Amino acid sequence: MMASGKWKRFLLPALIWAIFEGVAVTLWLTKENLFYLLNFSYIGTAVAFGLLLFQLRYKHARRVAQFLVGTYMLVYLGLICHENMQIEGFWYYLFTGVFEAATIHYAVAKIFGPLVFGRGWCGYACWTAMILDLLPYPVPQRPRRRWGWVRYIVFALSLLFVGALFLTHVGHMEQIMFWAFLIGNGLYYLVGVVLAFALKDNRAFCKYICPITVFLKPMSYFSLLRIKCDESKCVSCGKCKTVCPMDVDMTDPSRKRKNGTECILCFSCVKACPKNAL
Numbered sequence: 001m002m003a004s005g006k007w008k009r010f011l012l013p014a015l016i017w018a019i020f021e022g023v024a025v026t027l028w029l030t031k032e033n034l035f036y037l038l039n040f041s042y043i044g045t046a047v048a049f050g051l052l053l054f055q056l057r058y059k060h061a062r063r064v065a066q067f068l069v070g071t072y073m074l075v076y077l078g079l080i081c082h083e084n085m086q087i088e089g090f091w092y093y094l095f096t097g098v099f100e101a102a103t104i105h106y107a108v109a110k111i112f113g114p115l116v117f118g119r120g121w122c123g124y125a126c127w128t129a130m131i132l133d134l135l136p137y138p139v140p141q142r143p144r145r146r147w148g149w150v151r152y153i154v155f156a157l158s159l160l161f162v163g164a165l166f167l168t169h170v171g172h173m174e175q176i177m178f179w180a181f182l183i184g185n186g187l188y189y190l191v192g193v194v195l196a197f198a199l200k201d202n203r204a205f206c207k208y209i210c211p212i213t214v215f216l217k218p219m220s221y222f223s224l225l226r227i228k229c230d231e232s233k234c235v236s237c238g239k240c241k242t243v244c245p246m247d248v249d250m251t252d253p254s255r256k257r258k259n260g261t262e263c264i265l266c267f268s269c270v271k272a273c274p275k276n277a278l
């Protein structure tokens, strides 16, 4: 792990909280909108709280963060405020030239943020995975398929859908985007649950379908925070690999390691290692 020793175990939650607070204050002051201060302060505090619980060895620490952030974004921002936080919402606000909630959310959580915290979004905040992680296959029971190309099709379809709305100048765009949010989320949950049971893998949707990974994967390649293996301590027992939900070869310290851009920083491998090598 990046930080070791008792006094250092609060560093990661503190670092994540400080990053989000920096974003919150910067956006609040530059956009002169209190929403950004409250929004990013809440998300940063929720994620940092989950990480803190993890350091205190609470079993469901990550779930706490997932539900605190996921339900806030799905229920409050999505259902109550009618903000489409799906990828269609990102395209929509991008095309309208509005650098507001959804575009800022994507910039922070899914495009530039992963340079610092990798796929932390996928481990601690995503409202789709918040449900999928409750299913009975936290560790894949079958070998990984070569279906990753499907994500590019879903990505292109989301772009085409919003592009077509603009090209055809349809009316009531805000309402259409809200319905797209409802239907899109419903489909994600349906496909995610069916795939999880069919492939005996809770995270199958994340591995093959999710279009957001088109942003997340290349950016997280350069992530500052990553699981590293101390090869001098590792005894090659393989226990870490048996608990990884994303099929990552975490014993390889290289950034090019197998499925390296899939790590969701869940720390299951760290907990499983008997030699504290991760």
Ligand code: SF4
Pocket: 121, 122, 123, 126, 127, 128, 129, 205, 206, 207, 210, 211, 212, 213
């Ligand atoms: S891959 Fe997609 S669905 Fe899975 S956790 Fe990440 S953003 Fe959510």
Ligand code: SF4
Pocket: 227, 243, 244, 245, 246, 247, 248, 250, 262, 263, 264, 265, 266, 267, 268, 269, 270
């Ligand atoms: S088990 Fe380790 S390598 Fe696998 S996703 Fe979790 S933190 Fe990353």
Ligand code: SF4
Pocket: 229, 233, 234, 235, 236, 237, 238, 239, 240, 241, 251, 272, 273, 274, 275, 276, 277, 278
């Ligand atoms: S569990 Fe620890 S000791 Fe065993 S292979 Fe993984 S990193 Fe090495």
